[in-house]
Amino acid sequence: MKTLDQIAAELQGYDPQALRAPAVNDFLSALVEPVADTETVGVFQALDRVLAADVVSPISVPPHDNSAMDGYALASADLATDRPTVLTAVGTAYAGTAWNGPVAAGQCVKIMTGAIMPAGLDTVVPVEFVQVEQDRVSVPPGVVRAGDNRRLLGEDLMQGQPALRRGDRLGPAALGLIASLGLATVSVYRRLKVAYFSTGDEILSLGEAPREGAVYDSNRYTVFGLLTRLGVEVIDLGVVQDEPAALEAAFRQAAAQADAIITSGGVSMGEADHTKAMMRQLGDVAFWRIAMRPGRPMAVGRLSQGHHPAVLFGLPGNPVAVMVTFLAFVRPALLQMMGARTPAPPLLKAHSLEALRKKPGRTEYQRGVVSTGPDGRLQVRTTGNQGSGVLRSMAEANGLIVLHHQQGHVAPGDEVDVMVFDGVI
Ligand code: AMP
Ligand code: MG
Helix, strand or coil: CCCCCHHHHHHCCCCCCCHHHHHHHHHHHHHCCCCCCCEEECCCCHHEEEEECEEECCCCEECCCCCCCEEEEECCHHHHCCCEEEEEEEEECCCECCCCCCCCCCCEEEECCCCCCCCCCCCEEEHHHHHEEEEEECCCCCCCCCCCCCCCCCCCCCCCCCCECCEEEEHHHHHHHHHHHCCCCEEEEEECCEEEEECCCCCCCCCCCCCCCCCCCCCCHHHHHHHHHHEEEEEEEEEECHHHHHHHHHHHHHHHHCCCEEEEEEEEECCCCCCHHHHHEEEEEEEEEECCCCEEEEEEEECCCCCCEEEEEECCCHHHHHHHHHHHHHHHHHHHHCCCEEEEECEEEEEEECEEEECCEEEEEEEEEEEEECCCCEEEEEEHHHHHHHHCHHHHHHHHHEECCCCCCEECCCCCCCEECCCCC
């Protein structure tokens, strides 16, 4: 395990006082390690978990050639191209009950969707295309070509092929796929444990009476939501006063139980508080100023409490900065710790409906409302006031406009990158 200094030394252009957003991701990616422990869970329990081993298909799916339609299975060699083909139906193939009788030239078999294709027959003509009189089936010319409406053995998946890969996060389709292979359980990484608390003397817990200069804690609630959506086990350590004994107890408790610790508040430059001092005292921690907005101050490192060290993410206090730094930096790092292979959510291109002021030299994340425009393309507007304490506008947004480090002002109609929340938070 590399120390923070070693990681920093290997990074191009590492400047803790003006760190670029992509360098933060690179640093964190070198800092964190995937959990090692795995467990076997049932398919219903596997939703949102990360696969710890490839799922290799024990069967071919489908296991036989079968019909994609209700109709008549026939041999394409029998089809005339210039006049109706009249065939004799000799039996019926049901889904679940095959037709195993002989089929000669000029004969066909009535077949239901999903039924196994009778031997020697390669094509299904849908029932709505034919005229049937007793056992005589007349197929007009040109309504089917050889192989139509037949699903091939192994078309979805061949026996022995990996159906899913280690590191895949299992969504609804993956659950269905696992079940379709007849597998009742899968091997997944154990759930990541993440402890979090809010710091600051001015922070009130719900239920406390309001007092001058104090604000209700919102960060614990957004962090709870963000972490829960990620599928980690959350450990809520409450609001911790800016007092050495309380902070030390909270950090020690967090480090003893969790793989990662997320705090908010107390890491900005002007802070006259004990949070940074305690982080420094208990672990290997770097304090950064990130070239970004909102955000800027952040502490990262490792805190050890007698076992494998916990990764510390010391986020700024501002409610919007917490969410933005979580999405930009913490979330990809946690996914990596969860063992997931593809952490970065895709950035989509949308047309800005407004002019956006942007200074080159920092990455800006503006709260945006993304929609489909009249031309069918994505468009985005901002939620207005981008003050980093304005949580209302975060709640109104359905994505973040990401204005990259070197980017300058944006004119109306310009394309910008957006990170859409759907599926992310
Ligand atoms: P700090 O990073 O500690 O300087 O905090 C920056 C701003 O965020 C201050 O206005 C704090 O009052 C506010 N803040 C810090 N923590 C929280 C929290 N848990 N909930 C709501 N606001 C907070
Ligand atoms: Mg503070």
